[in-house]
Amino acid sequence: MIDAALEIFESLSRHGVRTVLTLLSVAWGTFVLVVLLGAGQGLSNTAGHEFRDDAVNSLWLYRGTTSRPWDGLPVGRSVTFTNADLPFLQARIPEIDHLTGRFYTWGGQQISANGRSSDFDVRSVHPDHQFLENTKVVKGRYLDELDIEEHRKVTVIGVPVAEFLFRGADPLGQWISVGGVPFRVVGVFDDDGGENETRMVYLPISTAQAAFGGYDRVHQVMFTIGDASVEESVRIEQEVRQLMSARKRFDPDDPRALRVRNNVEGYAQIVHILALLEAFVWLVGLGTMTAGLVGVSNILLVTVRERTGEIGLRKALGARPSSIVGSIVAEAVLLTGVAGYLGIVGGVACIALIKVGFPDNEYIRDPAVRLGPALAAGAILVVAGAIAGAAPAIRAASIRPVEALREGAQ
Amino acid sequence: MIRLRELRKSYVMAGRPLPVLKGIDLTIPTGELAAITGSSGSGKSTLLNVLGILDAYDSGSYELGDVLVKDLTEARAAELRNKYVGFVFQSFHLLPYKNATENVALPLYYAGIPRRERFRRANELLERVGLGDRADHLPNQLSGGQKQRVAIARSLVTNPRLLLADEPTGALDSATSKEIMDLLVEVNRAGTTVVVVTHESVVADRCPRRIRLVDGLIAEDQHS
Ligand SMILES: Nc1ncnc2c1ncn2[C@@H]1O[C@H](COP(=O)(O)OP(=O)(O)O)[C@@H](O)[C@H]1O
Ligand SMILES: [Mg+2]
Numbered sequence: 081m082i083d084a085a086l087e088i089f090e091s092l093s094r095h096g097v098r099t100v101l102t103l104l105s106v107a108w109g110t111f112v113l114v115v116l117l118g119a120g121q122g123l124s125n126t127a128g129h130e131f132r133d134d135a136v137n138s139l140w141l142y143r144g145t146t147s148r149p150w151d152g153l154p155v156g157r158s159v160t161f162t163n164a165d166l167p168f169l170q171a172r173i174p175e176i177d178h179l180t181g182r183f184y185t186w187g188g189q190q191i192s193a194n195g196r197s198s199d200f201d202v203r204s205v206h207p208d209h210q211f212l213e214n215t216k217v218v219k220g221r222y223l224d225e226l227d228i229e230e231h232r233k234v235t236v237i238g239v240p241v242a243e244f245l246f247r248g249a250d251p252l253g254q255w256i257s258v259g260g261v262p263f264r265v266v267g268v269f270d271d272d273g274g275e276n277e278t279r280m281v282y283l284p285i286s287t288a289q290a291a292f293g294g295y296d297r298v299h300q301v302m303f304t305i306g307d308a309s310v311e312e313s314v315r316i317e318q319e320v321r322q323l324m325s326a327r328k329r330f331d332p333d334d335p336r337a338l339r340v341r342n343n344v345e346g347y348a349q350i351v352h353i354l355a356l357l358e359a360f361v362w363l364v365g366l367g368t369m370t371a372g373l374v375g376v377s378n379i380l381l382v383t384v385r386e387r388t389g390e391i392g393l394r395k396a397l398g399a400r401p402s403s404i405v406g407s408i409v410a411e412a413v414l415l416t417g418v419a420g421y422l423g424i425v426g427g428v429a430c431i432a433l434i435k436v437g438f439p440d441n442e443y444i445r446d447p448a449v450r451l452g453p454a455l456a457a458g459a460i461l462v463v464a465g466a467i468a469g470a471a472p473a474i475r476a477a478s479i480r481p482v483e484a485l486r487e488g489a490q
Numbered sequence: 491m492i493r494l495r496e497l498r499k500s501y502v503m504a505g506r507p508l509p510v511l512k513g514i515d516l517t518i519p520t521g522e523l524a525a526i527t528g529s530s531g532s533g534k535s536t537l538l539n540v541l542g543i544l545d546a547y548d549s550g551s552y553e554l555g556d557v558l559v560k561d562l563t564e565a566r567a568a569e570l571r572n573k574y575v576g577f578v579f580q581s582f583h584l585l586p587y588k589n590a591t592e593n594v595a596l597p598l599y600y601a602g603i604p605r606r607e608r609f610r611r612a613n614e615l616l617e618r619v620g621l622g623d624r625a626d627h628l629p630n631q632l633s634g635g636q637k638q639r640v641a642i643a644r645s646l647v648t649n650p651r652l653l654l655a656d657e658p659t660g661a662l663d664s665a666t667s668k669e670i671m672d673l674l675v676e677v678n679r680a681g682t683t684v685v686v687v688t689h690e691s692v693v694a695d696r697c698p699r700r701i702r703l704v705d706g707l708i709a710e711d712q713h714s
Contacts, residue, residue, distance in 0.1 A: 398572025
């Protein structure tokens with residue numbers, strides 16, 4: 081074993097330039113593959129990041145303006161939502177499992193307590209909103225049905241809001257003023273969406289509609305549809321359009337009257353695009369690697385030809401075909417293995433540098449090489465090395481000592 | 491040691507068989523020193539290659555010791571060569587990047603002998619052929635005679651029963667040729683059967699038995 085390794089090492093070091101070139105070509109291929117995979121992972125992380133704080137199985141409905149005449153009505157009419165639209169949809173679309181409205185008070189509201197005051201966003205919602213936004217209650221509770229029914233003046237505030245207003249003191253039970261109206265803090269929440277999603281307060285939609293003159297108006301309707309497939313989500317989207325067009329009297333094919341964001345479809349598209357991207361990366365990386373391996377194979381073939389005399393002599397002295405094949409395949413595997421290792425290490429280092437160099441890059445977020453693909457690349461290299469070594473090895477094994485040793489043949 | 495019966499071999503040239511050995515009957519007992527002579531193209535090397543299990547023959551039979559050498563797999567042939575036969579070639583065939591010791595030790599690698607033991611035995615053999623002080627020299631640092639001594643040491647390192655030499659002095663001047671023949675005679679005296687192919691009568695005359703090939707047949711078989 082050690083002997084065989086020494087023989088291989090000797091053979092490799094005797095062909096220094098060849099060895100280095102081969103190493104470089106395979107290492108480069110692996111490096112490209114690893115870096116692309118890492119970058120691909122970064123893109124995938126970015127996409128995941130975009131969706132991180134929302135339920136991906138949801139449909140969001142936005143108000144619109146008609147762009148087609150319908151039923152004798154002119155274009156340019158506003159299509160709006162009211163409280164009654166929610167039970168209407170709930171009753172007709174059985175797939176809905178969480179449903180909420182959103183009511184906006186215009187602009188940021190002056191929010192104050194303890195003599196401190198600042199602008200924060202206000203979202204007035206139903207209790208199910210928690211599921212739509214993946215809101216995490218870290219203290220107290222979220223809004224509940226009783227809050228809605230009884231128009232309670234309660235609020236759930238974001239972690240930074242609590243920090244700003246109460247400086248570490250327990251905010252639960254404290255009163256804060258939202259645009260001049262007092263609300264009692266019943267909970268503190270956090271959200272993976274970061275500052276954008278936490279520098280705000282949640283109010284019961286009914287209370288806010290009453291307190292800020294909203295009557296029964298709703299600005300946005302959002303609901304989840306369980307584990308519906310993309311096709312089902314598209315069908316539900318169509319159903320919603322049909323139902324709402326009849327109810328609100330607009331052309332069901334009018335894209336501007338009711339705007340629907342189908343997260344199921346959107347997410348599926350992104351997942352699909354990312355899968356294509358990853359496949360492409362593998363294709364490019366494997367292509368580069370294959371080129372390197374063909375190089376390895378060719379270079380080994382050339383050396384086998386160069387060493388015909390030597391191989392013939394070794395056979396005359398007792399080398400079996402299997403020993404000749406083994407040493408050449410081992411040489412190829414060692415070459416590609418070492419090169420692959422260098423490529424993987426280089427690629428991982430490069431990814432790490434990108435991470436350090438561009439920490440908050442919004443396109444490639446936390447690029448990383450997952451262990452699985454890196455190991456897969458390594459394993460493929462070793463197998464491919466063996467394949468690359470096969471042709472030269474077979475040629476070497478078929479060398480006939482008599483011919484290789486004939487006087488003048490060398 | 492060697493028993494050939496009706497041995498025939500032909501090469502295929504341009505699609506037609508070209509008979510080279512046309513029915514050789516030959517017995518070489520253990521411990522003999524025999525020369526095979528004949529003009530160029532008479533089939534000397536072909537015969538030697540068959541004897542060395544480097545090449546197959548078409549018909550007849552070849553027994554080496556108690557082994558019938560026929561229809562062997564390559565692996566089995568390699569094993570027999572390694573164990574029973576040593577080769578010496580006209581142009582030495584040393585590996586240029588290995589020093590004398592490593593060259594001599596090479597057959598032991600294929601015999602599966604541990605490295606340390608290989609080098610110990612290789613140095614012993616170099617000592618025996620008078621090159622103990624050149625052990626770490628590369629072939630290109632050695633004279634022709636010295637290279638052939640290294641090759642002879644290599645051929646003997648596995649303690650073969652049979653040593654085959656194809657024109658071992660063909661690339662050497664006459665003084666060096668004599669030294670090499672002295673060495674082969676000495677090897678033979680120590681018990682190894684030696685067969686030397688040569689076309690030089692000075693070399694053949696050093697051998698007690700001389701077999702002359704003419705056109706693929708034994709024309710003369712002299713003992714002295
Ligand atoms: N591999 C081969 N293919 C075809 N012909 C060959 C081959 N080897 C030898 N010969 C022919 O066989 C004949 C005997 O060759 P060889 O045994 O080398 O003779 P010698 O060694 O006596 O000079 C020659 O005519 C040679 O050309
Ligand atoms: Mg010849």
